[in-house]
Amino acid sequence: MRLSLESQARRTPEAMALRTPTEALTYAALQARIEAMAAMLAAEGVGAGDRVAFLGQNHPAQLVLLFACARLGALQVPLNWRLATPELRFILEDSGARRLLATREMQAAAAAALPADCRLLEAEALPPPAAPPPAAGGAEDPVLLVYTSGTTGRPKGAILDQRALVFNALNAQRCFALTAADRVLTVLPLFHVGGLNIQTTPALLAGAEVLLPPRFMPEGFFAEVAAARPSLTLLVPSVMQALVAHPGWAAADLASLRAIGAGSSDVPLPLIEAFHARGIPVQQVYGATETSPIAICQSRAAALAAPGSIGLPARHTDARVVDAAGREVPTGLPGEIQLRGPNLARGYWRAPEATAAAFRDGWFASGDVGRRDAEGRFWFTDRLKQVIISGGENIYPAEVERVLRGAPGVREGAVCGRPDPRWGEVPVAVVVPGPEFDAAAVLRHFEGQLARFKHPRAVVTVPALPRTALGKVQVEALRALVRAG
Known part of the structure; x- marks a missing residue:
């Protein structure tokens, strides 16, 4: 269950993998970049267990880095490009990142946040490899160190291994009926597991095509859907609201979309109804950084049958609702949602107390309140801390x-x-x-x-x-x- 695109590049080398406004990469070309990135990092002294940070808007280099880190057994640390310099520096220092790769437009911001013991590299500069890169990474090796938003106190880094990302991809592929025939439009930022792992990495592992604009803009979204004809995309409520409220909403050609995924927070029913009125089911996805994130999700049919529900446990994830003593509550009553499966994080980086509090007997305590109905569907109620x-x-x-x-x-x-x-x-x-x-x-x-x-x-x-x-x-x-x- 290693995280790799090598077999996909061998099977369908000429199939389109990634398309941006400025370039298109086949699976063979994408794999060649992954190997070149891995070779460059190895030449920089990066090896198993080392952390490599990335700063930039959505760019193929971030996906290339992820798979290069998987090959080396290293970890990618995605950085939110909207953070202030002290916030970026905290994550770089806390993670102990040895290298920071930044896109050209983020070089100044990266340099300002750079700790003394971290070296800055340009993410888009890939010299031809002098030798094949080592292949030291395996399924049990951590590959992502993703820092939570930190709305209360300092952010914590969740440690996700390669196996977790592969099982998350299997959850996504089952949830969205995702195959190599799909074309996925990614407009959410890749610095979060939502944008990175709900559809993007699962699409690549399935051999599908990913459309990757640098960031979301309503006009750009409408134009991309009309021109490139994606079959799937992932949105959050604020993005859904921006689209529905836009003057171009009523006339937009959205016919290629068989569904959208939605999550991150409670999705208002009026927004769901606005997309359903256009014939586009809204498949809700529930999870957290600590679950890679797909843990509970709706199929396309379930999205139409029970709007507002977050769905059923994903294929490789167990879910339950418990009271304060950890006992499962009866159907219909609220309690804390807890999750278990191979897609869970190993814990938090250098935070044993936080890890012990959140991960108990194999279950992740989400901190979210929900209930389960008579059909087994889950409904989100609120955050416990709120x-x-x-x-x-x-x-x-x-x-x-x-x-x-x-x-x-x-x-x-x-x-x-x-x-x-x-x-x-x-x-x-x-x-x-x-x-x-x-x-x-x-x-x-x-x-x-x-x-x-x-x-x-x-x-x-x-x-x-x-x-x-x-x-x-x-x-x-x-x-x-x-x-x-």
Whole structure:
């Protein structure tokens, strides 16, 4: 179960593997670049267990580096190019990266963040190999060190081995019915396991073609779908919203898409319905950095049958819902989602206490609340750490946010807890106001829709919600806004 494209390059050398706005690579050409990258890194002294970081927008070099690291038994450390210099330096120092590969437009940012003991290389410069690179990597060798978003405290590095990525690919191929005949459009950033592993690496391992623009833009997305005719793509709610709200949405030619994958956070039902109205099923995918990430997912048929569900456990993953004591809860009741399978991370880099807390008896404790229905389908409820406990009652912000989305004059909104001397915490809505916004009307909107103790006690307006690069609301930043009034 080694992570490799060698057999694919032998079987279908002339098949198209990667296409960008400026170049096209067959599987033979992609494998040649992987071998050249591995040879260059080996000449730089990189070997088994060493960490090599990558900084850049979506680029073939990042995928080449991943497979080159797999060949050498080394680890790729993907870097979020939107991070500030101190944040990048922390990850480079914490990971102990020996080399940092950066694309040309990221060279200055990379140089500014570079620790003294890390050498900067240009990701696109690949000299011809002087000798075949060693093939020291195996299925059990770590290949990815991916740092979580760090919305609470410093980010942690999840260690994923080659076997985990291969089993994740098998999960994806089963979920999306992904074959060599597919053409996959990747618009989400490859520095996150979502963009990298939900469809992109599974597509390559299946012999499909990957379309790789450097970053997402609505106009570019519509043009790419119309011209290149992809069969699959992966989106997150903020990207879905940008497409649906765009003036070109109604006239866009999306007929080639048999489905889209969606995940990263709770996917609002109106967005799902907007794509379903265009004849495009929205297949939800649930997981985490620590699960590579595919753990629970919807088939195309299930997406149409149960919109809003996150689906069934993936082919090679077990899932359960447990109470605080670790006991499975009855059908329909909420509890923590826990996951088990060969796609799980080994733990966190140099963080034994965090590893012991999250990985227990072979199960990964997701920190997410969910429930399982009578058909075995899972439904996401909220993040455990975001649950508001008000007067002893649990309030799930996601439930309140679903009602908030329909409030008059609200472009978008989120809910978090604010300390309260009487109740411990109370919910507060943070909204981006639109035309005809009225705070009192927003508060009245909850009447008759939710129990009174779940109603927001106040509305805080902001020009934009604080979000991560993948569109998740940054909860700690949200709480700071609420505390500030």
